[in-house]
Amino acid sequence: ILNVEQSPQSLHVQEGDSTNFTCSFPSSNFYALHWYRWETAKSPEALFVMTLNGDEKKKGRISATLNTKEGYSYLYIKGSQPEDSATYLCAFWVGSNYKLTFGKGTLLTVNP
Amino acid sequence: DADVTQTPRNRITKTGKRIMLECSQTKGHDRMYWYRQDPGLGLRLIYYSFDVKDINKGEISDGYSVSRQAQAKFSLSLESAIPNQTALYFCATSDFVVAGYNEQFFGPGTRLTVL
Numbered sequence: 001i002l003n004v005e006q007s008p009q010s011l012h013v014q015e016g017d018s019t020n021f022t023c024s025f026p027s028s029n030f031y032a033l034h035w036y037r038w039e040t041a042k043s044p045e046a047l048f049v050m051t052l053n054g055d056e057k058k059k060g061r062i063s064a065t066l067n068t069k070e071g072y073s074y075l076y077i078k079g080s081q082p083e084d085s086a087t088y089l090c091a092f093w094v095g096s097n098y099k100l101t102f103g104k105g106t107l108l109t110v111n112p
Numbered sequence: 113d114a115d116v117t118q119t120p121r122n123r124i125t126k127t128g129k130r131i132m133l134e135c136s137q138t139k140g141h142d143r144m145y146w147y148r149q150d151p152g153l154g155l156r157l158i159y160y161s162f163d164v165k166d167i168n169k170g171e172i173s174d175g176y177s178v179s180r181q182a183q184a185k186f187s188l189s190l191e192s193a194i195p196n197q198t199a200l201y202f203c204a205t206s207d208f209v210v211a212g213y214n215e216q217f218f219g220p221g222t223r224l225t226v227l
Contacts, residue, residue, distance in 0.1 A: 046215030102154035
């Protein structure tokens with residue numbers, strides 16, 4: 001059984017704060033790490049797919065880093081806005097399993 | 113129009129009833145997936161299909177069956193619904209090029225309640 005751990009489980013920040021959260025995954029047989037953003041009453045949408053150790057990706061105020069040797073990825077949000085409020089999911093792909101294993105997510109609430 | 117659609121969006125049914133959830137996609141993707149979401153748990157994979165003739169069980173397939181009627185359609189059936197199958201169900205698709213490298217595209221979800 002593959003475990004993908006996300007922390008914290010939930011987070012409340014004020015508008016303008018920068019924040020980050022963690023995804024931990026097994027470091028062996030790494031193939032890809034996905035980040036999704038899931039707003040309430042909507043569908044999860046992909047933010048990043050990361051495949052290489054040391055990868056850093058950025059989309060607007062959101063960025064992510066990847067360390068495959070130690071098995072973690074960080075997601076950063078700079079200057080949080082209320083519209084960033086969502087659950088952020090990470091998912092781990094092991095090539096031999098041909099499927100994604102999702103973490104439970106980090107629920108971010110940004111207060112105006 | 114949405115690329116991945118699910119019907120119905122909401123359904124209330126009774127224990128023991130058979131129910132089918134349908135998923136259609138216009139993205140032209142070969143790979144399709146069914147997940148369920150329960151509060152406090154991550155998305156869990158029920159079944160996945162790499163093409164019309166290739167269907168595989170996920171981690172929680174007991175009590176479910178699927179049918180891949182065409183590249184664009186993937187249906188999930190609950191043969192005899194039970195209350196602990198009450199959940200939010202998502203269909204997703206992805207391209208085949210290099211499997212794990214491709215993001216998955218999710219439908220809007222079906223909220224199923226089994227009384």
